[in-house]
Amino acid sequence: MWYVIHTMSGLEQKCMQQCQEYIDPSVYHELFIPQYKTKKHFKKEWHEVSKPLFPGYLFVDTDEIEPIMNGLRQFRQYTKLLKDGDIISPVKKEEQDFLALMMDKDHIVQYSEGFLIGEEVYITTGPLQKLKGCIKSVDRHRRIAKMEIPVFGRQTPVEVGLGTIARVSEEELKRMVADIIEHQKDEETIDANQIEVLSGTFQGVRGTFLYADPDKDEWTAKVPFMNTMVKVTFHREEIRMLM
Structure with a gap:
């Protein structure tokens, strides 16, 4: 089961390193930070870069949440486990299945490409082919699609990589x-x-x-x-x- 650890945005990697240090690896299957691939322009070229899909969050796949909680108490890094009301609960199965549509086996949302027909997005390649109904807007300059996806018990805004080569009627x-x-x-x-x-x-x-x-x-x-x-x-x- 996937549980979500909340930390400070920008400190996801540091938090994961401390989790690996203070939590017995035998009590979890995997620790990971969901990421997405996009492209950034520097040194006169476009370069592929990775960014956190959910800034300030990392995931732990475990069947035993108590040892995870005990491990988190051992270091000062600001963390808390995401709750449903007062109860620490795993990511719902339907939410995990939805994320699996977006992410590959390494928990990365790969870069998508397409073009715009008027205001409608046409995806030619990438995971957004199956999810274009979740796209709310496209920032062609930043090569980003802004989406709302059903996770954490609500419609959660995220950004993912999308290159659009043209806008045509x-x-x-x-x-x-x-x-x-x-x-x-x-x-x-x-x-x-x-x-x-x-x-x-x-x-x-x-x-x-x-x-x-x-x-x-x-x-x-x-x-x-x-x-x-x-x-x-x-x-x-x-x-x-x-x-």
Whole structure:
């Protein structure tokens, strides 16, 4: 079961180190700080960086909360276990399942990419494909999506990484896709690993297959868009292999 330890924002790593020092490792399965990947511009380039998903919080996976409480009392770092009213309670199963949709096995929300059709967000790759209904706004300059997600017994605001390459209207998008399809009709050869999109925004466009995760039904390809090649993740029934 996941329990949540509350500390001061910016001191998550220090708190986790002290927990590892003062709490017997045999009484918990894992200590972790949920994080998200985003991109920050410095030294004239964009660099991938990691940030806490919930500033001031770290999680402990344990079946015995009493030894955790005893360990926290042994150091001065400001900490407390998150409560439901007066009771220290684990993260609810449905909340843990929701977080599992966002995070990978290392408890990281990977960077997502997409574009804007008017005010609507279209996610091409990344965990936000399954969660775009939780997006409240997009900060294109900071490459951030602001979301509200159902954890800690409420709708909790979080930020996650999202790169949006463009904002277009529905009519502009239709014209661009039609132009791509028309251009591809003139190509005489079909390259290895080429796919055709059968449905959705890029219906009729050909792209290059990259890799697949059949367990998640995620099939990733590169397709032409806005004078570049963008990665897009499809369901298997949305594409067909040409070679």
